[in-house]
Amino acid sequence: ILIGNGTTITTSGATTTLSANSLPYLVKNKATVAGNSTLSFGSGVVVKGWDTSGNTPGEIEVAANGTIHSVGSSSGDLVFTSLRDSSVGGTVSTGLSAAAAGDWVGITIKADGRVALSGFTLKYAGQRATNPFFGAEAGALKLTGGTAHSGTIAHALFDSNYQSGLNLASVVGLTVSNATFQNHTEESTGEATAIYADSSTASFTTLVFSNNQR
DSSP states (O other), X not given: OXXXXXXXXXXXXXXXXXXXXXXXXXXXXXXXXXXXXXXXEOXXXXXXXXXXXXXXOOEEEEOTTOEEEOOOSSTTSEEEEETTOXXXXXXXXXXXXXXXXXXXXXXXXXTTOEEEEEEEEEESBSOOTTSSOOGGGOOSEEEESOTTOEEEEEEEEEESOBSEEEEEEXXXXXXXXXXXXXXXXXXXXXXXXXXXXXXXXXXXXEEEEESOOO
């Protein structure tokens, strides 16, 4: 089920819910969550990002005053992963190489957007430096700018992402709890980090770190 391809996938003033079915949702190019709208995910949904080897790498972008939302209680309730990952959501295409860190861009929360995600896994995102060069700004879940930033991340697994799992830039009022960060070992500059924060404040409780460079 293809979503995005450079379009806005929600409507201002409304909630769009992606429900579980027998097929994964494939994010090709940018899928934008409009301002004053919510993109919500049902339990059991699998989202796969188009790979970065071409010109249409998958990315979910939340605009100012938009929200991305889920209410799971386990990291397996919702999975964001690579097109190449056949361990969940079936095989999209045969002959693909194995999934790896940076296969797709991931989730970007723009200034004054909001994250309210509980019960999810985010894997193989971050977009490799070769297309284009992001350096330390790369990361699977990126929150960028704006003092009105707030939201929650809970019951989450960040696994095998490029450069960082969670990337915060000028973020205020974020709460992260019951989250695991593991296998962040691929980087383009400095060291790969579980969490990268620049000029940001956030609250962290009950975190687990395993096999990260930093």
